Amino acid sequence: MILQKNWRLLRLYDSSFHAERVLQVIEENKLPFQVMLGAYLGAEMNNFGCPWGGTFIEEQLEASTRENEAEVGRSVTRGGQSVARHAVPRPSSFKSAPNRPKPRAARSIGAIRPRW
Numbered sequence: 001m002i003l004q005k006n007w008r009l010l011r012l013y014d015s016s017f018h019a020e021r022v023l024q025v026i027e028e029n030k031l032p033f034q035v036m037l038g039a040y041l042g043a044e045m046n047n048f049g050c051p052w053g054g055t056f057i058e059e060q061l062e063a064s065t066r067e068n069e070a071e072v073g074r075s076v077t078r079g080g081q082s083v084a085r086h087a088v089p090r091p092s093s094f095k096s097a098p099n100r101p102k103p104r105a106a107r108s109i110g111a112i113r114p115r116w
Helices: 017-028 058-085
Strands: 009-012 034-037
Touching: 009 017, 017 034, 017 058, 034 058
Parallel strands: 009 034
Antiparallel strands: none
């Protein structure tokens, strides 16, 4: 495949039938890609200060809310199916270093500090 030589991570910006086809091709061909599956969401409320037009009639907002719920459902379903079918091994760079100190439990939110 063309992308396989240069990339391991693919980002899909929605969960449309196009995204479904991409996931299907990856699965059928057992391609070694990791996929970040997105959800394209529309406006659910007016944003009167938006310079490119953030005002909609109530019917549009209600329709957008319904479509957003469907899009999130598709993202969860398609992403869950892909994860359930084949577990993706973590890259070796994610393995913890043997000499790295283990993080300590913080006593409060203010106590969380990186240990560099």
